[in-house]
Amino acid sequence: MIDSCPATWYDGRTSRGREVTVRLTGETLVVSGEQLSASYPLAEVRIDPPLGRTLRALHFPDGASAExxxxxFLDELQRRQGKPPLWRQLHRWEMSPRRALVALAATALIIFCFVRFAVPIxxxxxxxxxxxxxxxxxGRQTLQILDRSVMQPSKLSRQRKQELTALFRAVTASHPERQGWRLEFRDSKGLGxxxxxxxxGIVIVTDAMAELAEKDEEMAGVLAHEAGHLARRHALRHVLQNSATVLIVACLTGDIVSASSFAATLPTALIDAKYSRDFEREADAAAVGYLKQQRIPVRRYAETLARLDAEHHKERDAAPRLGEMFDNHPMMLERVKDVLAAE
Incomplete structure (x- = not known):
C-alpha cells in the first residue's frame, strides 16, 4: 500500500507553491516540508476526481491545498474515505481508447433510442x-402565416365549395372529436x-387538388386521410418531435412556451412535411376504413395517390415548387401498394 506521495503545497493565501510530502498515518493526513508541518483528519479532506492526466488536488479544511x-495514492485515500469507486472506473474508461469508443457507441445508442422511441411517446x-x-x-396563426406567404384565395365556384364542404362533413361524421373541424379552400401555385x-381541425384543400380528383369518391379518400391526421394530431406531434427543446419544456411545464413562436415553425414543417411511415399508415388506414364503410372501392383512393404523385413529379420536372408535400411523403409507391393490399 502506498502511504505517501510528493505534492506542491498552497496555503490558500498566496500563489506561491512549496514542495511537501503528504503521508497517511492511520486516519490522518500529515503534510511536511521545509518549515511546514500540518495534519488533518482524512474524513475532512476533499479530493478532486480524476480528469485525464491533469494534476489532482487535496483540499484541506483550513483553505490550503496540495496538488x-x-x-x-489518491485512489487509496478515497477508498479509505469510503468513497465509491465510480470516479476511478470512469477515469479508467477515459484513459482507454477502446473503452472510450465503447462508451461513445453506448452513448450514441442511448441517444438513438431516446429519439426513436421516447420522443414520439x-x-x-x-x-x-x-x-x-x-x-x-x-391553428389560426399558422393559417394566417400560410395566407401571407404561399396561399391565395380560392378560385373554385361557390357550388363546388359547398359540395366539398358537405362531403367533408359526411367523411368526418363518425369522428367524436370533429366539433370545430372545418374545410378551407386556397389557391397556390407553389403548393400545387x-x-x-x-x-x-383545419383541413386545407388547394384548387389544384379539387381539380385533380375526377370523382367525389376520390376526394372522399383524400379528406378521410386528412381527417385521420386530425384525429391523431399528427401535425402537432410531427413538429414536437422535431422540436426537442419545445417538447421537453412542454412536458415539464404542461404548456408550450409560446403559441405564437410555435405556430411560426408550423408552416415550414407542414409544407415540407415528411411524416413518418407510422403517421402515414395511420392516416391511410383511416381513409381505407371510411371507404370500406361507405362501400367505395379502395382502388379509387390508391389511383388518386398514384395520379397525385405523377402530377407532382411532372410539375417538379417542369419547374421547382416551394412545397412538395406529397412528393416528400415516404415512398408513395409503398403507400399505394399498402392501400391496394387492404382492398
Missing part, C-alpha cells in the same frame, strides 16, 4: 394534453395539388 499526480402525450384554446390559437391538416 499531486500520484493517482494510486412524449410528443403524443403533449399533443393530446394541449389545451383546446392553445391548439386553436396555433395538395391537401393538408393544421392543428385545431
Amino acid at each position: 499531486t499526480g500520484a493517482a494510486d 412524449l410528443a403524443q402525450k403533449v399533443a393530446f394534453a394541449l389545451p383546446a384554446a392553445t391548439e386553436a390559437l396555433i 395539388a395538395n391537401a393538408f391538416a393544421l392543428p385545431s
Whole structure:
C-alpha cells in the first residue's frame, strides 16, 4: 500500500507553491516540508476526481491545498474515505481508447433510442394534453402565416365549395372529436395539388387538388386521410418531435412556451412535411376504413395517390415548387401498394 506521495503545497493565501510530502498515518493526513508541518483528519479532506492526466488536488479544511499526480495514492485515500469507486472506473474508461469508443457507441445508442422511441411517446402525450384554446390559437396563426406567404384565395365556384364542404362533413361524421373541424379552400401555385391538416381541425384543400380528383369518391379518400391526421394530431406531434427543446419544456411545464413562436415553425414543417411511415399508415388506414364503410372501392383512393404523385413529379420536372408535400411523403409507391393490399 502506498502511504505517501510528493505534492506542491498552497496555503490558500498566496500563489506561491512549496514542495511537501503528504503521508497517511492511520486516519490522518500529515503534510511536511521545509518549515511546514500540518495534519488533518482524512474524513475532512476533499479530493478532486480524476480528469485525464491533469494534476489532482487535496483540499484541506483550513483553505490550503496540495496538488499531486500520484493517482494510486489518491485512489487509496478515497477508498479509505469510503468513497465509491465510480470516479476511478470512469477515469479508467477515459484513459482507454477502446473503452472510450465503447462508451461513445453506448452513448450514441442511448441517444438513438431516446429519439426513436421516447420522443414520439412524449410528443403524443403533449399533443393530446394541449389545451383546446392553445391548439386553436396555433391553428389560426399558422393559417394566417400560410395566407401571407404561399396561399391565395380560392378560385373554385361557390357550388363546388359547398359540395366539398358537405362531403367533408359526411367523411368526418363518425369522428367524436370533429366539433370545430372545418374545410378551407386556397389557391397556390407553389403548393400545387395538395391537401393538408393544421392543428385545431383545419383541413386545407388547394384548387389544384379539387381539380385533380375526377370523382367525389376520390376526394372522399383524400379528406378521410386528412381527417385521420386530425384525429391523431399528427401535425402537432410531427413538429414536437422535431422540436426537442419545445417538447421537453412542454412536458415539464404542461404548456408550450409560446403559441405564437410555435405556430411560426408550423408552416415550414407542414409544407415540407415528411411524416413518418407510422403517421402515414395511420392516416391511410383511416381513409381505407371510411371507404370500406361507405362501400367505395379502395382502388379509387390508391389511383388518386398514384395520379397525385405523377402530377407532382411532372410539375417538379417542369419547374421547382416551394412545397412538395406529397412528393416528400415516404415512398408513395409503398403507400399505394399498402392501400391496394387492404382492398
